[in-house]
Amino acid sequence: xxxxxxxxxxxYLPKTNCGDCGETTCMAFAAQLIERAMNIDDCAPILDDKFxxxxxxxxxxxAPQIKQIEIGTGDNSIVIGGDDVLYRHQxxxxxxxxxxxxxxxxxxxxxxxxxxxxxxxxxxxxVGEYLTLDMVAVRSTSNDPSKFAxxxxxxxxxxxxxxxxxxxxPKVLEAGLxxxxxxxxxxxxxxEDNWSEVADLAIKYGxxxxxxxxxxxxxxxxxxxxxxEMGIEDLVLxxxxxxxxxxxxxxxxxxxxxxxxxxxxxQKEVAFPLISIPMTAWMDEEDPVSAAYWESVIASVFIAKYxxxxxxxxxxxxxxxxETTLAANIYTDPRRPVQVDSGIREVGNxxxxxxxFVTTNFALTFYTVESDISSNGIxxxxxxxxxxxxxxxxxxxxxxxxPAKINEVIESDGVIGGKVNHNTLVLPGLAARLSGETEDAxxxxxxxxxxxxxxxxxxxxxxxxxx
Numbered sequence: 001x002x003x004x005x006x007x008x009x010x011x012y013l014p015k016t017n018c019g020d021c022g023e024t025t026c027m028a029f030a031a032q033l034i035e036r037a038m039n040i041d042d043c044a045p046i047l048d049d050k051f052x053x054x055x056x057x058x059x060x061x062x063a064p065q066i067k068q069i070e071i072g073t074g075d076n077s078i079v080i081g082g083d084d085v086l087y088r089h090q091x092x093x094x095x096x097x098x099x100x101x102x103x104x105x106x107x108x109x110x111x112x113x114x115x116x117x118x119x120x121x122x123x124x125x126x127v128g129e130y131l132t133l134d135m136v137a138v139r140s141t142s143n144d145p146s147k148f149a150x151x152x153x154x155x156x157x158x159x160x161x162x163x164x165x166x167x168x169x170p171k172v173l174e175a176g177l178x179x180x181x182x183x184x185x186x187x188x189x190x191x192e193d194n195w196s197e198v199a200d201l202a203i204k205y206g207x208x209x210x211x212x213x214x215x216x217x218x219x220x221x222x223x224x225x226x227x228x229e230m231g232i233e234d235l236v237l238x239x240x241x242x243x244x245x246x247x248x249x250x251x252x253x254x255x256x257x258x259x260x261x262x263x264x265x266x267q268k269e270v271a272f273p274l275i276s277i278p279m280t281a282w283m284d285e286e287d288p289v290s291a292a293y294w295e296s297v298i299a300s301v302f303i304a305k306y307x308x309x310x311x312x313x314x315x316x317x318x319x320x321x322x323e324t325t326l327a328a329n330i331y332t333d334p335r336r337p338v339q340v341d342s343g344i345r346e347v348g349n350x351x352x353x354x355x356x357f358v359t360t361n362f363a364l365t366f367y368t369v370e371s372d373i374s375s376n377g378i379x380x381x382x383x384x385x386x387x388x389x390x391x392x393x394x395x396x397x398x399x400x401x402x403p404a405k406i407n408e409v410i411e412s413d414g415v416i417g418g419k420v421n422h423n424t425l426v427l428p429g430l431a432a433r434l435s436g437e438t439e440d441a442x443x444x445x446x447x448x449x450x451x452x453x454x455x456x457x458x459x460x461x462x463x464x465x466x467x
Contacts, residue, residue, distance in 0.1 A: 002084065003061045006030035012058040014045040033062060036094070065263045066308075067272050068095065069208050069234050071135070071186045072162025078134055080236070080308040081273035086263055089334055096331035098309040099299075099323060100135035100164050102279060105142050105151035112154055118315050120159040124324060127338055127363045131324040133161075137188075137311045138176065140167035145175035152176040156183065164188050164210075164311065170197035181205040186309075188212070188275070189238060195223050202232050210275055214240030217254060217270075225269050236309065237270065241277040243284055243298055251276075252305060259306040273308035282313055292319045299323050303330055337389030338363040344413045345370070348379035352421040355380045355464055357449065357456075358406055359428060360387040360395050372453040378460065381416065383409050383425070393430040403434055403441035410442055424466045428453075 003009050009030035016026065021042045023029040032038040040046065040062060046055050068082035082094040101119045103112055116136060124131045136155055140148045148167065155163065156179065163185040165176040173187050189212035190198035202209040209232065213220035220237055227235055239254040255274055262271035278298035285291035292314035299310060303326050312323065332338060339361050347370060359369045361384050373380055386409075387400035395401035406425070410416055417423065425444045427435055429451030439446045447466060450459045 002065070003058075004034070006034055009033050009058065009062070012046075012054045012061075013043065014048075014051060016045050018045060020044045064094070065266070065271055066259075067233065067235075069236065069273055071098070071164075071184060071208060071309075072160075073182070073184050074160065076160045076162060077184070078162050078309075083259075083306075084263065086260060088330065092333040092335060093331050095308070097303050097307055097327050098134040098162075099327065100137040100309060100311045101133055101315060102137040102139050102166075102311055102313050103151065103155060104139040105144070105147045107151070109154065112151065113158055115315070116155050116158045120161060122315070122320055122324075124321055126325060126328060127367055128340055131321075131328055133320065133324070135162045135164060135309070137164040137166055140169070140172045140176075143167070143169055143172060145169075145172050148172045149175040149179050152179045156180050162186070164309075166311070168194060168212075170194055170201060173198065174201055177201060177205045177207065181207060184208070186210060186236060188236075190223060190227070192219060192223065195226065199227055199230055199232060202227070202234075203230065208234035208236060210236040210238050212238045212240070214238075215242070215250060215254065217257060220258075221267075221269050224272065228269065235272045236275050237272050238275045238277070241280050241298065241302070243278075243281045243294060248298070248301075252301060255302060255306050274306055276302035276307035276310040278302065278310055279313040288314075292316055295319065296322055300326055303327050339386075339389035340366050340384060342384050342386035342409060344409065344416050345382045345384060346380075347373050347382060348377065350379040350381050350419070352419065353465060354420065355426050355460070356383060356416065356420060356424065357381070357426045357428075358383045358385065358431070359453075360385055360390060360392055360401055362387065362389050362391045362395075365391045369453040369456075372456055376457040378456065381419070383416075385409055392428045396431050396434060401431060401434070403438040406438055407441045410444075422466055 006027055010027050013026045021029045040059055064082040064084050066081045066083045069080055071078045078098045079095050080098055085091045103115050119133050119136055122133045138152050138155055165173055165185050166188045167173050168191060184207055186208045188210040190209055191212050198209060211220060211223045217239060220239055224235055242248055242251045258270050258274060261267040278295045281294040281298055282291045285294055295312060295314055296319045299312060340363050342361050357380055359366055359382060366384060385401055385405050387395035390400050423444050424447060426447050426449045429449055432448045435446040435448055447463060
């Protein structure tokens, strides 16, 4: 059972309205707990021994349905799991799916280092932030403990990324753990044949462990129960990833059944993060381009349904860019549009004759406008209006983009009027109906620009400088 409203949470709080948490009332704090914006430990009074029972009960009720597990340490650690819903629109998905790219212990040293650096250094700018890869999966293809340990050591020296240590041989896994156990890697994998030895490793080194039972959910659950009885609860479940045809259909069904059992049916024995292995596409495809394509297709399926971590192979841009972009999109909170700060931005090196454009703080809108302007070498100013992250057309219709708000930005800046000699604003074409009111509210002359910012260069030729 979970609490789903601030009122339900409020019943467990001290009700002192002390403000120590930073909120003015306990009810406001309760709302923050429901949104996961704050932690129960932010409430000082509830930490008192007299509230111990309430604290423990509320902590249990606030815990996510799917267990959260941390892999790695420090600033580069990855938290997976933690979801409460089956469908993103019901609330949101938490803790973006972690993308681990593989290296293997039979690689030449220079190739290994080069590949690790490629994983570590991947970066793609997207809607105001950089998309990156998350982890390195170290595979033992030699089945030699010493070679595996050397490979793990090389990886560790060249990146602080969290690792997945991959072998079905407990001796190989332990060789890797002896090198990086202090970095809290995920060990992959415990199976029907080796689970007891792998469980001993998980206890000895205090690391999370993945359980692998291909297309056998009963076995997967049975092994998980055995681990839980031993006190091991940092578990990741792998029901297998079959890459094609009926096998892929069965895999998707297995993932959906596990997530439904963990959330809708409250089966704690399987309420753990799930791992998918899209790189199995390489087993069925001889052509590297085709294999990379199908790997990305499989990854896209399980980013949406319901992999919390996946192991991939292709580092080609046509693979990594769609994979990271989709993960970022799926795990964006649908209740909160991605936004940028309001204010006045400079593009290039504007001067007193440069145009002053108006747009909203919806990140996709702002960065599209900025890109279209900067890529065409148009030195300018952009007035970014806080519209709660809503685009131009919708915010005009909904009243979030108004002449008064445009004027607020101009007045809050205080200097934009002195930076230009023309006192002219350029409204987006989709906000044309605000032009007269904007002139009245701001005292600036208003020109109506194109509806599509990609047409600004052509618009400039006939409309700037203003007549």
